[in-house]
Amino acid sequence: MIGSKGISRRGLLKTGAAAAGVSLFNINHAWSQDVTYDGGVFDAGGATLNVAEWGGYWQETQNRLLLDKFQKDFNCRIQYDSTFPWFPKFVANGPEDPPIAIANWNLPEMYKTAAAGDYFVDVEEIRANVPNVAKLWDFASLGGTGVTWAFSRYCYVYRTDAGPAPTSFKDFWKEEYAGRRGTYITSNTLQMDFFLGSCATFGESETDFDAGYEAMRAAMPMKISDFTGNMATLVERGEVAIAVQSDAEALLQKEKGVPVDLYYWDEYKGILTQTKTISKYADPMSKRLAFALLNRTLEAEYQTAFANEFWMRPSNRDAVIPEKMAALGVVNSADATDGLHIPDWQAYLDEEIDIVETVNEIFAS
Amino acid sequence: MGDTSPIPLTFRLVSGVALVILLTPVLIVVLSGLNSGEYLTFPPQGLSLKWVAGFFTSPIFLPAFLFSFGLATVTTIISTILGTMAAIFLTRSRSRAREVLRGLFILPVVLPGVVLGLALYVFFAWTKLGLAGSFPGLLIGHVLVTMPFVIATVTASLVDFDLSVEDAARSLGATPLQAFTKVTLPIIQPGISAGTIFAFIVSFGQFELTLFLATPDMQPLPIAMYTSLRYAFEPTAAAAGIFAICLVTISTLVTSRLVNLKKLLRRR
Amino acid sequence: MAELALSEVHGRRTGGRRLRPTLWWLVTPAILFFVLFFLIPIASLFAISFDKGAQGVITFQGNLTLDNFARIFTRSLYYEAVWRSVWLGATVSVLCLIIGYPLAFVIARTLRPGAALLLTILVLASMQLDMVIRLYGMMVLMGDNGLINTALMKVGLISAPLPLMYNSFGVIVGLVQVTLPFMILSLVGAIKSINPSLEEAARSLGSTRWHAMRTVTWPLSLPGVYAGTLLVFALAISSYVVPALMGGWKVVTLPIHIYQQIAEVGRWQFGAAIGVVLFGTSLLAMAVYILALRRQAGGRM
Numbered sequence: 001m002i003g004s005k006g007i008s009r010r011g012l013l014k015t016g017a018a019a020a021g022v023s024l025f026n027i028n029h030a031w032s033q034d035v036t037y038d039g040g041v042f043d044a045g046g047a048t049l050n051v052a053e054w055g056g057y058w059q060e061t062q063n064r065l066l067l068d069k070f071q072k073d074f075n076c077r078i079q080y081d082s083t084f085p086w087f088p089k090f091v092a093n094g095p096e097d098p099p100i101a102i103a104n105w106n107l108p109e110m111y112k113t114a115a116a117g118d119y120f121v122d123v124e125e126i127r128a129n130v131p132n133v134a135k136l137w138d139f140a141s142l143g144g145t146g147v148t149w150a151f152s153r154y155c156y157v158y159r160t161d162a163g164p165a166p167t168s169f170k171d172f173w174k175e176e177y178a179g180r181r182g183t184y185i186t187s188n189t190l191q192m193d194f195f196l197g198s199c200a201t202f203g204e205s206e207t208d209f210d211a212g213y214e215a216m217r218a219a220m221p222m223k224i225s226d227f228t229g230n231m232a233t234l235v236e237r238g239e240v241a242i243a244v245q246s247d248a249e250a251l252l253q254k255e256k257g258v259p260v261d262l263y264y265w266d267e268y269k270g271i272l273t274q275t276k277t278i279s280k281y282a283d284p285m286s287k288r289l290a291f292a293l294l295n296r297t298l299e300a301e302y303q304t305a306f307a308n309e310f311w312m313r314p315s316n317r318d319a320v321i322p323e324k325m326a327a328l329g330v331v332n333s334a335d336a337t338d339g340l341h342i343p344d345w346q347a348y349l350d351e352e353i354d355i356v357e358t359v360n361e362i363f364a365s
Numbered sequence: 366m367g368d369t370s371p372i373p374l375t376f377r378l379v380s381g382v383a384l385v386i387l388l389t390p391v392l393i394v395v396l397s398g399l400n401s402g403e404y405l406t407f408p409p410q411g412l413s414l415k416w417v418a419g420f421f422t423s424p425i426f427l428p429a430f431l432f433s434f435g436l437a438t439v440t441t442i443i444s445t446i447l448g449t450m451a452a453i454f455l456t457r458s459r460s461r462a463r464e465v466l467r468g469l470f471i472l473p474v475v476l477p478g479v480v481l482g483l484a485l486y487v488f489f490a491w492t493k494l495g496l497a498g499s500f501p502g503l504l505i506g507h508v509l510v511t512m513p514f515v516i517a518t519v520t521a522s523l524v525d526f527d528l529s530v531e532d533a534a535r536s537l538g539a540t541p542l543q544a545f546t547k548v549t550l551p552i553i554q555p556g557i558s559a560g561t562i563f564a565f566i567v568s569f570g571q572f573e574l575t576l577f578l579a580t581p582d583m584q585p586l587p588i589a590m591y592t593s594l595r596y597a598f599e600p601t602a603a604a605a606g607i608f609a610i611c612l613v614t615i616s617t618l619v620t621s622r623l624v625n626l627k628k629l630l631r632r633r
Numbered sequence: 634m635a636e637l638a639l640s641e642v643h644g645r646r647t648g649g650r651r652l653r654p655t656l657w658w659l660v661t662p663a664i665l666f667f668v669l670f671f672l673i674p675i676a677s678l679f680a681i682s683f684d685k686g687a688q689g690v691i692t693f694q695g696n697l698t699l700d701n702f703a704r705i706f707t708r709s710l711y712y713e714a715v716w717r718s719v720w721l722g723a724t725v726s727v728l729c730l731i732i733g734y735p736l737a738f739v740i741a742r743t744l745r746p747g748a749a750l751l752l753t754i755l756v757l758a759s760m761q762l763d764m765v766i767r768l769y770g771m772m773v774l775m776g777d778n779g780l781i782n783t784a785l786m787k788v789g790l791i792s793a794p795l796p797l798m799y800n801s802f803g804v805i806v807g808l809v810q811v812t813l814p815f816m817i818l819s820l821v822g823a824i825k826s827i828n829p830s831l832e833e834a835a836r837s838l839g840s841t842r843w844h845a846m847r848t849v850t851w852p853l854s855l856p857g858v859y860a861g862t863l864l865v866f867a868l869a870i871s872s873y874v875v876p877a878l879m880g881g882w883k884v885v886t887l888p889i890h891i892y893q894q895i896a897e898v899g900r901w902q903f904g905a906a907i908g909v910v911l912f913g914t915s916l917l918a919m920a921v922y923i924l925a926l927r928r929q930a931g932g933r934m
Contacts, residue, residue: 055584056593060425081498081581082592087899088483088577091691092490092497099498112899116689179777185882187897223799224882229594233769236406236598238778256403356898361710363882372742373842376735383736383817384752386810387759390770393780394762397769407773447663454660466660468916469667474867475915477888479895480678480908481671487691488674505670512663514815514864521860522822555822562818563864566760573873576896590763598769606762613757621750 035284037291039131044076049289050282052089052103055082061309066293066302076289087113090279095119098279102290105275106189110146111345120145120277121287129291132298132316137337139271140315146275149297150312153340154193154270156263157250162241169201169267172242173219182223182231182243185363186356189272190228194244195359196343197268206268207347209355216362224363235260246272248311251328255311269341274312395610398603405598416600417607426601429589430608436585437568440507444564447508448515449557455516456523467520474513478573482506486577503578503585507568514563522556682906691901701906711890715910718886719918721801722870725808726862729816732809733861737820738850742829753821760814768878771807772798799881807879808869815868816861823857824850859926863919870915887911 053062059082067078086103093099095117103110113119123141127133133141140148156166163176172181184191195216196206203211223240225231228249234240236258250262276297278290296302303314308322314332321332330336348355397405401413420426451470455463473481485506489497496502526549534544550557572587579588590602677693685696705711740752762770774780775797782794797803827850835845873888880886887907894904 050581054592054595056425056589056591056595057599058592059584060423063424079581081579082584083576083579083588084592085576085896085899087689088486088691088895088901091689091899092487109899112689185877185893187893226877227595229598230765230878233405233598233772234776236404237772237776239772239776253404258404352898353900356893357708357710360882360885360893364710364885372739373846376738379732379735380739380752383732383813384755386732386806387813388755389774390767390810391759391762393770393773394766397773405769447666450659451663454656458656458660460657466664468919469672470663471863471867471919472912472916473671474864475871475919476675476908476912477871477873477891479873479888479892480905481675483895483901483904484674484678485670488670488677491677491692508666509671512666513867516663517860517864518819518822521819521856522826524856526826552826555825559818559822562757563815570760570764572764573892587763591765594765598766602763602766606766609761610758613761614754617750617754617757625746 035129035287035291037129037288037295039295041073042288042292044074044285044289046075046077047285047289048077048079049286049293050079050081050099050101051293052081052084052086052100054084054104058082058310061306065305065309066296070293070296074289074292085109087116090119091116096281098282101279101282101286102293103277103279105146105277107143107146107273107275107342108189108192108345108349110143110275110277111349114145114277115346115349119279121280123147126278126291126294130295130298132295135300135317136298136315137317137334139337139340139342142342143275146277147294147298148273148275148315149294150274150303150306150310151271151315151340152246152248152312154190154197154265154268154272155245155247155250156242156265157235157245157253157260158242158263159235159238160259160261162238165261166242166263169197169265171263172244173215177242179221179223180239180241181219182225182234182240183219184225184227184231184244186359188225188227190244190246191359192348193270193272193343195355196348197265197270200268206344209351212355213358213362216359220362220365222363247330248272251311251325254328255324269339270343271340273342391606391610394603395607398600398607400600405600405603416604420601420604420608423601425584425589425593426586426605429584429586430605432583433569433586436503436507437565439504440511440568441561441564443504443508444511444515445557445561448512448560448564449519451512452516452519452523455520456526457528470516471513473509478510478571479576481509482574482577485509498578498580500580500583503575503580506574506578507571510571510574511564511567514567515557515560518560518563519553519556522553526552678901678905679909679912681902682909684902686900686902688899701903702910704903705906705910710885711907714885714887714890715914717884718870718888718911719914721804721808721876721884721886722866722915723918724805725812725869726866728805728809729813729865730858730862733813733816734820734858737817737857738824740817740821741824756814756817759810764811764874765878767811768807768875771803771810771879775803775806798879799883801880801884803879803881804876804884807875808872811872811875812865812868815864819861819864820854820857823854823860827853855926859923862922866919866922867915870911870918887914 051067053059059080067080070076071078081100086100086105087109089099090113098119123144126147127141130147133147136147156172158166162180166172183194186192195212198215199208199212200206202215223234225234228245231240231243231245232249232253235243235253247262247264250260254260254262276294278287278294282290298316300314300316300319303316303319304322306312307314307319307325311325313321313330317332319332321330393407396409397407398416399412399414400406400409401415402410451466455467485502486497489502496505531544531548534548535541539547570587571585572591575585575588579585586605590605593599594602680693681691682701683697683699684694685698686701687694736752736756740749743749772779776782777794777798779797781797782791785791785795831853832845832849835849836842840848871888873892876884876886876889887910891904891907891911894900894907
């Protein structure tokens with residue numbers, strides 16, 4: 001995946017340089033390299049930092065755990081944009097005029113944006129300027145562009161009052177779940193991963209898309225949901241007996257007292273990640289602040305506190321798993337992260353047009 | 366009232382059906398919002414005001430509510446003025462162009478908000494006037510999608526307006542403005558108030574358009590709700606609705622009292 | 634010139650005292666606003682629908698092609714959605730009119746002011762809930778384990794849940810719930826502006842109530858019918874949230890495709906092309922409707 005990424009990036013650099021004129025491109029490039037950060041606190045003199053992250057309760061939590069203090073410490077003002085999607089916003093403004101200095105993503109959208117132009121600082125530059133990257137599990141910085149600071153595992157959430165518990169990935173297709181199994185629309189990362197998991201389990205590899213289509217067909221009739229919150233409600237109301245879900249969401253539901261439990265996919269250990277990118281051509285002060293904010297996001301204490309709110313796992317090796325998660329068997333160890341797998345998003349995105357149309361047709365049938 | 370009642374029985378029955386369709390889901394949500402349990406559920410596990418209280422203490426939802434309220438108010442004022450003026454033109458001018466204009470003015474409603482939002486965002490980014498992600502930019506989008514409602518309802522109430530009434534006022538010495546405010550305005554007032562209500566509600570609940578145009582920092586309520594509901598169906602969203610329902614009930618009551626009071630005073 | 638002559642004729646007809654002054658200043662601000670912030674941005678976006686599809690490109694490139702449109706009209710996934718959207722919009726408009734007219738009439742004509750006030754508040758209250766959360770209420774009511782199905786099964790009328798949601802029926806009910814207030818409030822204004830003495834006159838001349846309704850009230854309320862149906866149609870045909878949540882992805886409409894392509898997949902050329910098709914289809918449907926209505930109303934529209 002990193003390989004294919006490198007190729008497409010080189011191609012883009014070539015066309016970008018040709019289009020913009022080599023000298024101009026190089027000037028910007030050199031200018032963007034000037035910024036360095038060493039992990040310390042500095043005075044930003046009231047500068048503004050444009051941040052893009054999810055809204056609602058998420059925003060409330062980020063303010064409380066991270067951003068309020070950050071603004072005080074660095075004497076800066078954070079503009080928080082929670083109106084996704086970020087992809088069109090980046091593209092409409094072009095790489096050299098980024099509306100957002102540091103953005104939080106689900107990977108498919110991030111790769112799509114990265115493939116559309118020279119938008120983000122690469123991982124090497126981040127590693128050089130964000131000391132805490134050294135404390136992360138390896139998978140967290142393997143993506144080429146962004147750095148993953150939290151993740152959750154995929155699972156099935158199932159109602160404990162709806163018959164025997166599932167014991168394998170393929171149990172989702174059992175006859176008794178007909179019309180009572182749930183997944184998401186094609187643009188939801190959960191469905192993307194479920195699809196790739198089906199390709200891997202029923203076919204030869206996660207890119208064996210024909211096997212994936214066959215599996216989707218076999219799973220009909222199925223309840224299709226737009227987003228996670230809606231699916232959680234379908235499960236809570238008993239409309240759905242088993243559903244694709246991230247463990248963060250499923251554990252949260254279990255904590256609230258809904259009669260559900262989780263089956264972790266052991267056959268295909270894809271993960272749902274929260275990943276941050278820094279815009280390459282953000283103005284120097286923003287960029288420096290972005291490095292600093294990313295550094296704080298990667299601190300163990302913050303990640304523990306965040307896990308306690310959202311049930312997401314930390315990517316920092318030293319972060320302590322909150323008690324309530326530990327009680328349900330979540331651990332932060334080399335073993336637990338072993339075998340975790342970031343899906344081949346590039347391969348998926350290359351075929352996305354066909355996948356979306358074919359799966360839409362299957363769902364509508 | 367028997368036969369002297371102006372309303373046929375069939376109409377009463379169908380009205381009942383309409384009310385059931387309108388209100389049952391609302392009732393369910395209101396009861397779920399008064400739930401004392403941990404998540405949105407029906408039937409509620411017990412009644413409490415804790416989620417309503419949660420709404421008022423939330424650092425996200427209450428500011429979002431106030432922001433949306435302010436945005437909708439400004440939007441409604443601009444839309445009502447521009448829209449009413451346009452509607453007067455549409456009903457009184459004999460120009461051929463008015464048919465084309467009439468079509469033009471309803472177009473923003475036909476397009477899904479996401480199309481209009483993207484078009485405006487790209488346009489704002491391209492013109493580099495600083496409108497992208499700014500309050501004026503957001504306001505422009507909202508005026509665009511609310512004005513069709515004002516124009517449609519005001520036009521409807523003006524079509525049958527008898528111009529001779531206004532002319533009579535003029536012949537008795539009223540200026541055009543006096544004739545309009547004293548004679549025309551009171552007659553078309555139901556149309557205008559329907560228009561303002563639509564404009565306010567459409568702006569207040571606007572989600573897709575706002576996705577691309579919203580200003581960072583200040584989050585309109587529908588966005589705050591959707592981004593929260595994406596993860597979990599929180600009763601806070603229902604609580605916000607309960608608050609809005611109380612607000613609209615009180616304001617309608619107060620307005621009608623004021624109108625009655627005015628009428629009473631005038632009669633004396 | 635023609636306009637001047639016409640307005641003169643008109644002026645004479647309505648009293649003949651004066652020439653109507655030009656009215657263009659009334660509409661100029663709205664026109665400028667629409668041209669600048671609607672026509673230009675939308676035209677620029679629609680222009681890219683004629684561009685060759687390219688990921689991550691949002692501006693017009695000039696690689697002219699009709700591929701995007703060819704794709705829409707050769708794949709049943711898309712062209713069926715065109716028809717489905719129009720059909721849903723029309724059905725919802727008609728249903729809203731049938732269900733909404735009586736309630737609007739009651740609000741406009743009730744002799745007890747308290748009742749009108751209460752009904753108005755109820756209609757307004759039904760519009761105050763956020764769409765997503767309101768559809769949660771619909772799900773509680775109409776889901777497989779919803780109140781209706783549970784009640785019917787308990788009574789023993791049915792043995793398996795009725796499919797009330799995740800199909801066209803669910804989408805129609807959802808859309809009616811959401812758009813009905815717009816119909817009712819459009820009609821209330823129109824009915825209120827009819828002088829009740831006209832109906833009374835008709836009845837005192839021996840018309841039955843229904844006859845007076847059909848020959849006096851209904852024709853005079855047609856401007857409101859026209860406004861209400863058009864607004865409801867436009868709202869219904871462009872709705873994303875209702876078909877997405879109530880249709881369970883079985884009722885895929887054009888806005889769903891548009892939303893997916895624009896906000897999620899990021900194929901803007903294709904998304905814009907679907908937008909053009911939706912736009913064109915809606916305009917055509919509304920033009921047909923307006924022409925038909927005008928014939929019936931004898932030029933009063």
